[in-house]
Amino acid sequence: MAFSYEVSFWEIRERKGRRKPFEVRWVVNGNGKSESFLKKGLAKGRLSELISAAGKGEPFDEETGLPRSELRTKLQKVTWYQHTRDFIEKRWDDTPGKSRKNFADALATITPALVTSEAGRPDARVLRRALYSWAYNKQQQIKEPVPREEWRQALDWIEKHSVSITELEDAQVLRKALDALGKKLDGKAAAGRTARRKRACLSDVLGMAAEAKYFSTAVNPLKSVTWTAPRTAEEVDPEAVANPRQVRRLLDAVREQSSRGRHLEAFFGCLYFAGMRPAEAIHLKVAQCTLPDEDCWGILVLRGGTVRPGRNWTDDGRAHEDRSLKWRAEEDSRPIPIPPALVRLLRAHISEHGVAPDGRLFRTSRGGLVQESGYGEVWAKAREKALAPEEAASPLARRPYDLRHAGISFWLSSNVDPAEVARRAGHSLNVLFRVYAKVLHQSQERANRRIDAALEEWGMEAS
Known part of the structure; x- marks a missing residue:
């Protein structure tokens, strides 16, 4: 927001025929108002008020x-709650x-x-x-006006007690928001990924407030506050990673679960052999698949995912x-080469089950979208059958993901x-190195042992 001391005033003008005929006019640094x-x-x-303010040396x-x-004074009347409602309306x-759904979750947190007071606060869950x-x-x-x-x-209480949006320039007030998004409703620490997602929403809301000139500068106040997300285990736990032999046993146990299991074997195969996310596998259509007849590599061209936000959203x-x-543009795609093992799985799946009218490979018995609860139940039964008791009690392949x-x-x-x-997985290199750090470390150790063996073979001192 830019202020100027270059202010001049015109005489009041009467415009007959107007509902409000008397017009006050003034100019601020060449901009007529x-x-x-x-x-x-x-x-x-009104003209007297403006002239008085200019006479006191106030910038306009x-x-x-x-x-x-x-x-x-005008900006202070806009509350945080009102601004967040405006944000939802606009976006x-x-x-x-x-x-x-994520915006609502973050803002409800x-x-x-x-708030300006705790007096009369409603039940937190309500x-x-x-x-x-x-x-x-x-x-x-x-649905419900x-x-x-x-x-x-x-809502009447929060509307009455919400702080002014301008107060979010105060680091202490801003920290109240940051502290809140780091906790769950029961007071326990939120997962780091969840807290970061909610912080991104907070930044968007404050960015819109800065654009609306609610703050003394055009800078998002969140940039001036240091914040660390709650610690979370982002790295893949090697104990959760099944080896190829274990995966084969698990897929066999899926196939043995009646018709629903046979229908989901290739679905789970896509997650393993192609490194697909479940949403990408649910979205997969036959037109995206190149599946050669011989024992050759095929290719899947991923073009999107299907997620479940819920009917209300x-x-x-x-x-x-x-x-x-x-993290991709609307029309972007990701081709993934797939090994003959997955080619055979997909060809057998199409031969036995066909495809949905819209070309989807995986669907429920009624032709609907595969549900997380459904394939999760099949996976849980497969773990019980395929894994030894000590393996089933461990984190090994606990989730389909x-x-x-x-x-x-x-x-x-x-x-x-x-x-x-990283390209096949749909990750950036930075994310790959962060999430799979322990796996990469194990790979480096294996590479070091191979180098040691080669050095010894050539009569050189190994490390």
Whole structure:
């Protein structure tokens, strides 16, 4: 926001035929401003206020034309809660359902911490539900224009006690928001990844406030505060990574589970042999697959994923929505070479089960989208059958997603160039090195032993 002391005033102008005929006019650094009034006396009073402010040496805002003190008073009336509602309103239409849900989750965590008083605070769970399910959900507001009484009371309280948006320039107030996003509702530490996601939302909201000139500078105040996310285990745990022999046993145990298991064997195979995310496998269509007849490598061209934000967050009321590849542009794709083992799995799957009308390879018995609860149940039974008791009690392949970790770890341990591994996995190199640090370390140790053996073979001293 830019202020100037170059202010000049015009005489009040009467414009007959207008609803408010008396116009106050002034100029701030060459930018003309005006306000209209019903009566001349009101116009004279307003002109007197502006002249008085200029006489006191107050600078005027070039965009709004208001004296600094008046602008500050106006901005202070906008609360954090009101601004977050404006943020949701502005971003909703151009935001996918999953992101809408994440915005609501983050703001429902932060908003209760940014209040002027604790007096009369509603129950924490009621307040969160009112914010998450109604105040920050435009779809729910359409279905339910007036929130249920319990929610209305909670929202009336937060509207009354929310801090001014301008107070977010104060580092101490900002830290209240950061402390809140680092904790769960029960007070326990939130996962680091969750806290970072919520911080990104906070940054977006404050960025919009800076653009609206709610702060004394155009800089996002979050940039001036040092914050460390709660520690979390981002690195893949080697104990969770199944070896190829264990994966084979697990896939066999999946296939042996009636028709549903046979239908999901190739689904789980995609997670392992192609390093796919479950959302990418659910989205996979036959047109994206090149599957040669002979024992040759094939290729999958991934073009997106299917996620489940829930019916309350999508425009069409469907529980699922399609999205672009993670961290990729809308039309981007990711080709992945697949070994003959997966080619055979996919060809057998198509031969036995066919494909959905829209070309999807994997679907429920009724043709619907594969659900996490469904394939999770099959996977749990497969672990019980395929693994020894001590293995089943360990983190080994505990989640279907661990198949992706196992596949990527196998590529790395097979000395595939990390840059190519990152490309196939849809990661950046930085993420690959961070998430698979322990796996890479094991690969380096194996490489060192091979070098030692080669040096000894040539009669040179090994390390």
